[in-house]
Amino acid sequence: MSDSSTDPTPPLEPAEAAETARVEKEAEKATEQTTRGWAAVGAGLGHNLGLVVALALLAVVGLITAGDRFASVDNVMTILRLAAVIGVVSIGMTFVITGGGIDLSVGAIVALSSVWATTLATQQMANDVHWLLMVTTALVVGGACGLVNGLLISYGGIVPFIATLAMLASARGLAEILSDRKTQIVSVPGFTDALAGDFLGVPRLVWIFAVVAVIGWIVLNRTTFGRRTLAVGGNPEAARLAGIDVRRHTVLLYVVVGVCCGIAAIMLVSRTTTGSATHGMLYELDAIAAVVIGGTLLSGGRGTIVGTVFGVLIFTTLSNVFTLNNLSISAQSVVKGLIIVVAVLLQTRLARRPSS
Amino acid sequence: MTDPSPEQETPAAGQSALLQMRGIVKRFPGVLALGGVDLDVRAGEVHCLLGQNGAGKSTLIKVLSASYQPDEGEIVWQGSATKLSTPDAAMGLGISTIYQELDLVDGLTVTENIFLGHEISSGGFSRRHEATARARALLARLGHSEITPHRLVGDLSPAAQQIVSMARALSHDTKLLILDEPSAVLDQEEVRNLFRVVRDLTEQGVAVVYISHRLEEIRQIGDRITVLKDGRTVATGLAVADTPTAELIRLMTGRDIEYAFPPRPAHSHDTExxxxxxxxxxxxxxxxxxxxxxxxxxxxxxxxxxxxxxxxxxxxxxxxxxxxxxxxxxxxxxxxxxxxxxxxxxxxxxxxxxxxxxxxxxxxxxxxxxxxxxxxxxxxxxxxxxxxxxxxxxxxxxxxxxxxxxxxxxxxxxxxxxxxxxxxxxxxxxxxxxxxxxxxxxxxxxxxxxxxxxxxxxxxxxxxxxxxxxxxxxxxxxxxxxxxxxxxxxxxxxxxxxxxxxxxxxxxxxxxx
Known part of the structure; x- marks a missing residue:
């Protein structure tokens, strides 16, 4: 949010006598603006510099330990494809956390959406009508789960942690009931054809992530919705007294993350060609971790989409490097935990410095 | 509390300073928060700190409570030069600060709040009876025995919470008590009560640094005044009784302004x-x-x-x-x-x-x-x-x-x-x-x-x-x-x-x- 502080104020009236003074003043203003511009760029880099360095370090480790197996185009695409699904969830999570909430149910919502979109009935209808019906189903299911979360939190007065914990349990339970604990194979040709494969040499899933991230950035930084999210997360009481409908806005935030989960479910179904109640296990932890190491404040009021994207890439690259070196998932988890701690420690140090 | 009682000032005047601050400078990136502040506080006096917002009062009390380290200057405590390195050290010397936003824990009892951080215990087990007895004694010393030690602080009125804060300060054997706008949350009756407590404390030899925006309060409670403006001391050790309000306003603002209200227009109430x-x-x-x-x-x-x-x-x-x-x-x-x-x-x-x-x-x-x-x-x-x-x-x-x-x-x-x-x-x-x-x-x-x-x-x-x-x-x-x-x-x-x-x-x- 360090951008766009450089809009020039329109020049004042050109009184001829004061022309020299005016020119001087404007030159002064211009330099001030350039320095401000540079300061903004610096601050932007500064915010994300740690993340860039961390990602670069990981890449160096990958290069040294796995060489060409790491540095191949194929492998980079693998990393991006893996990052895409959790990335979309994390974008949604960024909104909820910036707005002062938390959503523990994202993994369960992904599972439920994936199952609902791939039941025999849905697939049959999709075959009869159009494969987009599966997509719509997942989005609606995800959005509806988010709506329930939001209503419980806003109007039921249940704290987000508990409301979404309940959703975590029941959504995954419902997914198990719907699927009878079986993996549902996708047999709608149009669906798999449309989402699998590449576009301009990049997997379609990665395009989807990119589009979601760009939209997320625009919405958070450039729209009234984003501004209100910052206000609601930063000081809900002040936001309410300023005339913002805090409760409605909070509901919308959970719907946003729910819809993101629906999108992620579709991507996951396409990647695995299955729908399953075991999809999206522990996504909530991965998403929260990515958001937090990206620099979004867990207490709300400050959020960064770019940071979240970096956070997701760091974790995905990490697991890729571990996999290439045949290291266990358990070792991966240990390092992941360390990264979270170090990242947050560094952030609190950096955050404390200028504000004293 | 109608008279500023010069009797109370005379004994204090004879004593040497409890605290002396000389030429305190504190810089923040791009800002000179304090540009050379002097302050003398004597035992047993109410020393008022005056200044507009941004004059450096908060920074000064944070230096005094060791939340901030000064960049330059000297602090003399009871005659010897001291470096206040940590808030703990300041408290150890007997300097306690009660901030505007009280730092009490609502979910704990009065006793627990008073001894928070220095609980009375042996072998890790709290000695609750002793703590309660001591809390009761402290509250009695402040003239507020009606606050019972086992009540939850969250259930108390803001005024009573302030008393608990003061009891906490006294539990540290405080010699200098800093009150940052204590009257902001109180009604007139509670303010009178607070003044009585402050007077009791000063009679027991405690020095109080009192910060307030309300000049009339300072007139009632203060002995001497130090005025800050733009991070500098513009006047120090003024006797309250000898300093007219207009003079104080002039010192604080650097210009002669009336504490004035804009004139009312002749109103016609037939507007809609x-x-x-x-x-x-x-x-x-x-x-x-x-x-x-x-x-x-x-x-x-x-x-x-x-x-x-x-x-x-x-x-x-x-x-x-x-x-x-x-x-x-x-x-x-x-x-x-x-x-x-x-x-x-x-x-x-x-x-x-x-x-x-x-x-x-x-x-x-x-x-x-x-x-x-x-x-x-x-x-x-x-x-x-x-x-x-x-x-x-x-x-x-x-x-x-x-x-x-x-x-x-x-x-x-x-x-x-x-x-x-x-x-x-x-x-x-x-x-x-x-x-x-x-x-x-x-x-x-x-x-x-x-x-x-x-x-x-x-x-x-x-x-x-x-x-x-x-x-x-x-x-x-x-x-x-x-x-x-x-x-x-x-x-x-x-x-x-x-x-x-x-x-x-x-x-x-x-x-x-």
């Missing part, structure tokens, strides 16, 4: 009625009628807790009314809906500016535009430069200092933060402005500006309702005054036809009867 409240009842008040014409300022006087803030917040829709109607420009507002009020052109500057009014970490311009976002949005997308331009224009016209709308509101002084909240409603061109304690935490110089601003708004046709604990402020500023006691309006009339003592009578009557 903008705000019409009929038979409004709600939490802590009942059956309130209130009519405000365009261009009129109506003041609500009354004690803290009489229901004034509740009335304002209910009119605004932030609280739900149980009965009655609120009409703006002839249209009825939806019950309990802030949005309906805002849409009809009502604005509220809430009592707790920081927690209810502002997004402290957000830039000034964002705080100004937050209620008018739609105006700067084209199909949901915000036009930042337009936002900034509008905020800049307003902040120039309200003289928000320092200028520049990109800095976080947190960095502004109280008076300038208030201007930012006002600017928010000016931007909406609201018809009704509800102001709850508009000058709380605002220094003397900025107060006059706020008063002028409010009058200017009224002259532009806004209907203004002002709630204030300071009777003088209500009488000086408003055209018409409503006196509220225990949730009911007990008097209504032109401000010019009633004086301060009559208002106080009306306000107190209930307690006397």
């Amino acid at each position: 009625v903008v705000l019409e409240v009929r038979g409004l009842s709600g939490e802590r008040f009942r059956d309130v009628d209130l009519t405000v014409h365009a261009g009129e300022i109506v003041g609500l006087a009354g004690l803290v807790g009489a229901g004034r803030s509740e009335i304002l917040e209910t009119v605004y829709g932030a609280r739900r009314s149980t009965q009655g109607t609120v009409g703006v420009g002839g249209r009825k507002l939806r019950r309990g809906s802030v949005r309906s009020a805002v849409a009809a052109g009502v604005g509220l500057c809430p009592e707790e500016r920081k927690s209810q009014g502002l997004l402290l970490d957000q830039a000034v311009y964002r705080n100004v535009t937050i209620s008018s976002l739609r105006r700067f949005a084209k199909s949901g997308f915000l036009d930042f430069s337009e936002e900034r331009r509008a905020a800049e224009e307003l902040s120039r016209s309200l003289d928000v200092r320092p200028p520049g709308v990109d800095r976080p509101v947190r960095n502004l002084s109280g008076g300038n933060q208030q201007k930012v909240v006002l600017a928010r409603w000016l931007l909406r061109e609201c018809k009704v402005l509800l102001l709850d304690e508009p000058t709380r935490g605002v220094d003397v110089g900025a107060r006059t500006e706020i008063y002028n601003l409010i009058r200017r708004l009224a002259d532009e046709g806004v209907a203004v309702v002002v709630v204030s604990s300071e009777v003088e402020e209500v009488l000086g500023l408003a055209d018409r005054v409503l006196v509220v006691r225990e949730g009911s309006v007990v008097h209504e009339g032109p401000a010019t036809e009633i004086d301060e003592s009559r208002v106080l009578d009306l306000v107190m009557e209930g307690d006397v009867a």
